[in-house]
Amino acid sequence: MKYRVLDLFSGCGGLSYGFECAGFHIVAGVDNWEDSLVTYRANHKGSKGILLDLGNFDPASLHKEVGDVDVVIGGPPCQGFSLSGKRNPNDPRNKLYKGFVDVVKEFRPKAFILENVPNLASMAQGKIKDAIIKEFSELGYNVKYKVLLASDYGVPQNRRRVIFVGSIYNDNYEYPTPTNNDDNRVTTSEALSDLPEESVDDGTINTQVPLSDYQKLMRKRTDKIYNHVTSEHSEQTKKIISLVPDGGNYKDLPEKYRSVRNVHIAWTRYNSEKPSLTIDTGHRHHFHYKFNRIPTVRESARLQSFPDDFIFYGSKTSQYKQVGNAVPTLMAKAVAEKLLKHLKENS
Ligand SMILES: C[S@@+](CC[C@H](N)C(=O)[O-])C[C@H]1O[C@@H](n2cnc3c(N)ncnc32)[C@H](O)[C@@H]1O
Structure with a gap:
């Protein structure tokens, strides 16, 4: 019997996917x-994708709809945490975090995972983090937290996330040990070099053989390419970015070009020999390490460790946002495997 999981603020389901790969059954996102739920439902066939405002809902009705669960996971948007550090339930910014707490109160899962941006741990001199720990401790959970780096777990991206883990059993949950370090992190070229420069129609066979173990992993279940539509940049943009070398940035540009875009980081090119920077949700700031364009949705998905058979739906803008919002699946899987171990040892 698989442990049953409910994913809150699921988006397209990066976190869900990692938990599934680790052997959990995701009841619903x-x-x-x-838009994100269309993608969610298409890629999580055994799970429901429930459209609900978690700032205004009835936890008991949700419970009735999905049944009991063993684990609640999710990442409430960080605007949901009051900067004052005082948990004023009437503060509208607190409503989404409160939605997560209310679900835990209603379902009483054996464990929960609350994921968020890393500075949540340091915001308001750590008071937010302390408030989260106190709140769940009062509900009977042993809570710990740690900031994890995705590229430590085979993801070709230096994305950091804080992971709170709560358990009704004890505080023995062990965070996953890194599998990669500076000597063997997966690089952007290892992630992307088998994908073509130009757009392809959905379902086109990738005729390039995989050039790295990572590419083999991403293509394990399909050699078809989806969501690989390139962006049309202006001639000026193409000319300027062509002056930035592999791994370079605005500092490599002649002075007159540096301020063509509002923000300097807008002229950053990925380094082919390193994991990427944290991918954005479609700001068009970071360019391919070799091509004079931003990454496609599929390339962004590769940098988030979504395999090639995970297909995104909606407009291109929406797809970029869904991918950019997600927890990298390999990092989610590493966290989930340790939770599985913890639950098996204690229940
Ligand atoms: C950071 S994303 C979650 C990404 C997801 N964990 C993943 O791994 O793919 C946050 C999600 O919260 C959702 N969200 C924001 N406000 C919400 C609300 N009031 N009710 C439900 N979901 C909300 C957004 O639509 C977005 O998909």
Whole structure:
């Protein structure tokens, strides 16, 4: 019997996917953004994708709809945490975090995972983090937290996330040991070099053989390419970015070009020999390490460790946002495997 999981603020389901790969059954993903749920439902066939505003809902009705669960996971948007550090339940910014707490109160899962941006741990001199720990401790959970780096777990991206883990049993949950370090992190070229420079129609066979173990992993279940539509940049943009070398940035540009875009980081090119920077949700700031364009949705998905058979739906803008919002699946899987171990040892 698999442990049953409910994913709150699920988006397209990066976190869910990692938990599935680790051997959990995801009962449902909940989000108020229908686009992301279309992707969610298509890629999580055994799970429901429930459209719900988690800032205004009835936890008991949700419980009735999905049944009991063993684990609640999710990443409430960080605006949901009051900067004052005082948990004023009437503060509208607190409503989404409160939605997560209310679900835990209603379902009483054996464990929960609350994921967020890393500076949540340091915001308001650590008071937010302390408030989270106190709140769940009062509900009977042993809570710990740690900031994890995705590229430590085979993800070709230096993305950091804080992971709170709560357990009704004890505080013995062990965070996953890194599998990669500076000597063997997966690089952007290892992640992307088998994908073509130009757009391809959905379902086109990738005729390039995989050039790295990572590419083999991403293509394990399909050699078809989806979501690989390149962006049309202006001639000026193409000319300027062509002056930035592999791994370079605005500092490599002649002075007159540096301020063509509002922000300097807008002229950053990935380094082919390193994991990428944290991918954005479609700001068009970071360019391919070799091509004079931003990454496609599929390339962004590769940098988030979504395999090639995980297909994104909605407009291109929406797809970029869904991918950019996600927890990298390999990092989610590493966290989930340790939770599985913890649950098996204690229940
Ligand atoms: C950072 S993303 C979650 C990404 C997801 N954990 C993953 O790994 O793919 C946050 C999600 O919260 C959702 N969200 C924001 N406000 C919400 C609300 N009031 N009710 C439900 N979901 C909401 C957004 O639509 C977005 O998909």
